[in-house]
């Protein structure tokens with residue numbers, strides 16, 4: 335069984351539109367924040383270390399999102415992130431946003447470990463690969 339990493343976000347004034355609900359690009363910023371939290375807390379490598387010291391990044395190459403219910407100012411969103419598949423340089427993640435048990439957003443994301451200098455994919459560093467594998471039962 336896969337183990338989900340849990341983090342959270344609160345809906346702020348800057349996240350909402352004229353209808354009083356979260357404007358969808360803001361969800362994508364929160365989603366990337368959850369990926370940052372996952373890298374730092376689950377994989378042990380902060381974005382600063384990754385980008386500044388190791389000179390790698392994790393751009394998104396695929397993103398599919400279902401928005402299932404609106405979120406409002408002040409909502410406390412719980413965000414669950416589950417690695418589903420680990421490749422040489424890619425990683426598929428399932429991400430779910432919920433508030434008090436109600437699912438607000440479900441996403442399937444593919445990240446790629448990228449060498450910042452060459453701007454090409456590169457194999458996951460061993461320590462990050464190990465941490466991703468340890469936290470999950472991967473499909474392949």
Ligand SMILES: CC(C)(COP(=O)(O)OP(=O)(O)OC[C@H]1O[C@@H](n2cnc3c(N)ncnc32)[C@H](O)[C@@H]1OP(=O)(O)O)[C@@H](O)C(=O)NCCC(=O)NCCSC(=O)c1ccc(O)cc1
Nearest residue numbers: 366392393394395396421422423424444446448453454455
């Ligand atoms: C990332 C890339 C350099 C990789 O290209 P290449 O070096 O030629 O590698 P490949 O095409 O062989 O692909 C590498 C892997 O990705 C996989 N891949 C590539 N594209 C896809 C898609 N569309 N779906 C699934 N898997 C994919 C591919 O199967 C390879 O998997 P492995 O076998 O596990 O290695 C190139 O695809 C690229 O530049 N894409 C554009 C990325 C981009 O601009 N994204 C949006 C902006 S970045 C961003 O939003 C961001 C989010 C979060 C962050 O933390 C940082 C940045």
